Amino acid sequence: MLDINDIISGDQNTGARMIRLIEDRDPSAHEVLKAIYPHSGRAFIIGITGSPGVGKSTLIDALIAEFRRLDKKIGIIAVDPSSPISGGAILGDRLRMQRHAADPNVFIRSMASRGQKGGLSRAAKDAVLVLDAMGYHIIIIETAGAGQTEVDVAGIAHSVGIVTIPGTGDGIQAIKAGILETGDVFILNKCDRPDADAAEFELNMMISMRPASPGSWKAVVVKTRALDGTGVKELAQVFLSHYAFLNQEGRLEKKKKEIELRYFQGLVTDLVLEKTMAALETSKAYREALQKIELNGTDPLSLAETVMGGITISNFNSP
Amino acid sequence: MAINKKIRILIAKPGLDGHDKGAKVVALALRDAGMEVIYSGLHQTLDQIIQSATQEAVDVIGLSIMSGAHLPICQKLKAMMQEKGLVHTKLTVGGVIPHQDIPKLQEIGVAAVFPGGTSFEDIIKGINSLFD
Amino acid sequence: MGVAKYIKNEKDAIKEVIYQSGIKVKPSYGPEDLEKAGFKYEKDLGAPGEYPFTRSIHPQSYRSRAWTTRQYTGFGTPEETNERFKLMISNGQTGLNVAFDLPTQMGYDSDHPLAQGEVGRVGMAIDSLRDFEAAFKGIPLDRIGSGLTINAVATIMMAMYQAAAEKFGYSKNQISTTPQNDILKEMIGRGAWIFPVEHGVRLVGDSIEYAVKELPKSNPVSICGYHIRESGATPAQEIAYAFEIAKAYIENVVQRGIKPEDFVGRFSFNLNVYGNLWEQIAKFRAARKLWAKMLKEEYGVKDNKNLFLRGLFGGGGSGLTKEQPENNIMRGAYYALGAALSGAQTTALCSFDEAYTIPTPRSALLSLRTLEILMDEVGLRDTVDPLAGSYFIETLTLEMENKIIEEMKEVEKWGGMVKSISNGFVQRKVSRQAYEFEKGLQSGEYRKVGVVPVSEKGTDKDPGSEPAAVELHEYNEAWAEKSIANLKELRRTRNGKDVAECLKGLEKAAKGSENVMPHLVKCCHAYATVGEMAGVFRQVFGEWKEPDFY
Known part of the structure; x- marks a missing residue:
């Protein structure tokens, strides 16, 4: 069994091997998870989701840089699909975040879906738990919002960012009603494209139509251009202000209880x-x-x- | 839940050489053989490679080297792996490797060498056999 | 069989032939094929030297002059390279082709941690103007032109070349340099890129604009379909992608208010001869025609000499095998035959042992002799475009033209070359094809003589072979030591205030839209280092992040 003290003290090698046991569904992972559970619960967990090709990884790369400027330790779980034919995968999200590879305060972990939706959500949740116990301040889960890689991010994350791009309207239409309701932050990436303003308008319309109760968070639209970092500072601030909002009036505790409940049920x-x-x-x-x-x-x-x-x-x- | 193990491998291009066709083609072959491949991208420092291998908890690091610097690179990387406690990770190397260097690489602790022209089948077999 | 797809029946008779570009070949061709393809002599061929130049860009082609050949040199220190340059010139070379080491190609000084073990390894190490002065000392730069094999920091090397020439007393009007300067192909194939795509293209644009205005005898860009083909592109894609790259550069320069007529005549191409003989010949003929047509019809270029597809057709590295290396001598001869039948103006062949070792002087000489035999002995200078009018070749040329247009349209559908590369569309397509081809070669679907498919390994069809002895360039630590010592001395003795000021000017230009070239020339004269100049670009532009490739 791995030494839980090594995980809690943030040793990357041990933490990484623990996540490996989780994704391999090794029975020994369960006991370790139990042991580190009390040490988790401190991190701010962000889910970033959106269709393939909207630039999630590049955006997260820029977000890492921004959070690092604020001296936060950052953990990333990036989920990619496994090939349905061979069961193998090429995990490429890391490629776009590689400039942070040598930063000891950044931990990037790629995960393959291994063909199981429910199982993957569980593995991703457990992996977040490990990073949380290791002491990362902010943990970002990246997952494609459709098909077999779909992870129930809303069931794991405190704040959900949905990435979309302007275009022929496809980007927005691709946001399924269910996902739209869970979004706390809407990120309009590649905002230099011609119809960005129209897309922004449309997004704001959709948000305004969501049922809102008094005192609930009003979703925000942020325009970004991940390639050159446009809007990323604002995006980081929006996530942090959502976190601050959650920290008021016991909202975060409530959210954590909901997540814990779902975890338990799962x-x-x-x-x-x-x-x-x-x-x-x-x-x-x-x-x-x-x-x-x-x-x-x-x-x-x-x-x-x-x-x-x-x-x-x-x-x-x-x- | 049943155990669901896969071989995870980091395909890495150390140094400044940008000839990546071989690395990419092998990555695709390993993917199609059911492995999980993490591709480092070009122009990697050894620190970046070590860090990626650590965080990704890979079973194998597969270096692709065309520059002729495979001996010093493997020697240095192997030492860094020891130092960082990557004791479960195997080091393999492919690329432009003269035949006479294979024993020297093995001596350094390289688990398998795949000189240019090795068939996909032999590479896949070679990697699988490290975990028999 | 071959690099094309051959479908055979059980009696080993060929039922179907499909070329890599996706063209099916019939058992025989006749006049009806030309008619079906809509072939018209004036429209599709014309006389040699006449629009659309399908047959040749010169009316007399090899009758007036045989092809020229190139040799690529540069290693270790600038001083050693200088000696080699002088020897080549005394042997009658009229042009130099300079190789740079990887740290220089990647914009790092010799003392940068990433340069460790690489200084002087694959070409000469350049840190500052001092090194250029040493490399080109005593070379008549008004008579001898220089190709500079460099891309990401080609602007810096062009400026360095001008500054060195000026130090030696030549004016910028007299010098002729051809930097490779094709950053987009580096992003598809060779990997020596630094800055994000749009900044890379902007630098190419700056250098073209500068050459138009200030360097009348220089050719600022050489577009390399060659490396794209080596990375896994089909012959049709090689041309299509090269042309789409050219369009990206043209559009950047046109935005600056310069007419295509004023600069496209200075573009040259570096294209590959590897593959099926007929497909190659059709490729070059179609490419010549399409390039002229595109420039005339899309860009309003009028002067015939600006419509020429100039360049080097040669190499063929991907075709060579490590197994039975002597076979590569024959392969080289047939590749060169293809180049000659295509009317190549300039050529070069890979040495037969290049697939696995350092070419020996003997193998390099064999390549040269192969080229001489074709021109002087076999009769390839006799008449221009000898295959013209062949039912097969003319039909194939038209089909190739259509394939190239099809591939270009796909890139345009993706939003042009800059977008296609940023999003990884081209890289994905090319690496997938490279993988499929390699699988085909290993399974025996494609054949190279001497390469035993996996299924035949160890059977009586496997002749077995000793592993070829591979030799690599010995790395000489002394190169790095010397470079680093020079660099230290330079930093101590140069005027640091001047350097800082020039770099500041460069930074301002890089941040804005002012052309960086004049600033680079100033920086070079002040002995700013390559790492410092590239460092300014790195800081202003950032570095490129590769898209995924699968």
Whole structure:
């Protein structure tokens, strides 16, 4: 088992190996996570999401520079898709942040989706936990907002930034209604493009149509040009002011509780699934059902009912 | 959840040489062999390579060197890996490598050498065999 | 079989041939093919030396003059390079082609940490005007032109060349230099880039503008389809991307209020001869025609001599094999034949041992002799464009033209070359093709004689081979020591106030839109170092971040 003191003291080698255990789903990771959990909860967690090609990595590279100027220690989890065919991946987000590679106060970690949506959200969340326990002040999770890489960032991050670009309207249309509702900051990147103003207007319109309750955060649109750093200072300030806002009136605590609750529910779901399947796979009923499918006998729908019908969950106390 | 291990490899171009076709083509081949490849980009210092390998917790560092400086680079990098505790990480090198240098590289502690012209199949086999 | 795709039946008869550019070749060609392709003599060919120059840019071509050849030199210290230059000139060379070491190419001084182990390794090390003075001492710069193989900091080297010439008493009107200066191809292929794309293009624009106004005999840019092809582009893409790069430079200069007519005649090209013979010949003929047409129709260029596609067709490095290296001698001869049948004005061949070792003087001489045999012995000087009128070649040339246009349109759809490179579209396409081709070569789908596909390794089809002895240039620590000592001495003895002032002027120009060239010349005269000048650019422009490539 890894020495948790090394993680807590911020040793990058140990922290990185811990994240490796997490993504490899090594059983030993669980105990370490338990041990470091009490040391987490100090970091400000930002999720950055948006369609491929909108310039997320370049933007994060510029954000790192900005947060470093403010003397913050920065951790990055950048998620890329695995090839559905080979299961391999080329993880390229790091390429655009590489100028920070030798800065000991920056930790960049690429993660491949490894083909499992739910599992990935869990692994990303656990990896954030490690970086948090290691003492990074700000942790950014980068993930593409569509398809198999989708991570439930809103279930992990305190502040969600959604990156889009002006263009034929595609950028904005690509923001699915669900994601639009979770966004705290809308980043209009490549804002030197001709129809940036129209896109900004459209974004503000959409935001104004969101149901707002008194005292809730009003989402902000920030125009950036990541390539030359335009607007990045403002963007960093907006994230920090959102954090300041959360820190008032117990909002952050509330948010953390929500995240913790979701984390717990996810863990339970995983455990139930894992244990149930482990038990099921060795059961006679399950094996028989598999055989029946093989022999083209009964339909799978009825078989599933039969198999599950035999399971009783008795050791939970109902109220 | 079941264990889901993959080989993670950092393909790195140390120094100022910019001929990256070989590195890129090998990265694609390793990806298609089911590995997770982190590509460093060009013009990397050894510090940057060490730091990337550390943070990415890779199993293998694969250097691509065309400049003829493979011996001093590997020697220095290997020492830095020791110093930084990258004891689980294997060092491999490809590129313009004279045959007579292979034993010297092995002596330094390079786990596998893939001179230009090595087939993808042999590279993939060579890397997989480091973890048998 | 070959670098084209050959689909065969079970009796080994060829059923289909598809060239790398994507053109299918028929078993035979006749007049009906030309008719179908809409071939018209005046429109598509014309006489040699007449628009659209498909056949040749000169009416007499090799009859009036055989091709010229180039040799690339420069290593270690400027003093050693100077000796070599003098020897080459005394042997009758009329032009020099200068190689720089990697730290110089990347804008670092010899004492920069990243220069460690690289000073003088692949070319000469230049830190300041002192080194240029040493390298070009005693060379008649009014008679001898110099190619400078440098890109990211080509502006600095052009300024350095002018400053050195001025020190020796020549005026800038007398000197002739051709820096490679093609930064966009570095971003696709060779990797010696520093600044972000748009700043890189701006520097190329500055140097062209300056050459137009101040250096009447210099050719400020040589566009290299060569390296793009080596990186995995098809022959059609090689030309298409080179032309799109040219357009990016032209547009930058036109924005400064300069007419294309006033500068496009100074562009030259460096193109590759590697590949299928017929495809290569069609490529060069189509390229000559398209370039002239494009300049005339899109940019309103009128003077015929400004419509010429000039340059070097040669090399062929990708075709060479490490296995059975003597075969490369024959390959080189056929590549050169292709270049001659295409009407190359200038050529150079890779040495047969270049794929795995330092070319020996003997192998370099063999390359030269190969070129001489073609011109002096075999009869390639007899008549201009001997393949003209061939049903096959003319059809293929027209098809190639269409392919090139198709590839250019794709780049334009992406938003032009600057955007395509910033976004990585071109790099992605090229590296994917390089990967597919390499896989094909290893599986036996493509063939190079002597290269055994994986499936035949160890079978009776595998002749087996001893690994070729690879030799690399010995690195001489003394080069770096000497450079660093000179640099220290220079920093101590030069007028530091002058240097600081000149660099300040350079910074101001770089930040604004003023041309940086006059400031660079001033900086060079004040003995500012390459690292200091490039450092100003690094600070003002930042460094490029590569897009992903997969």
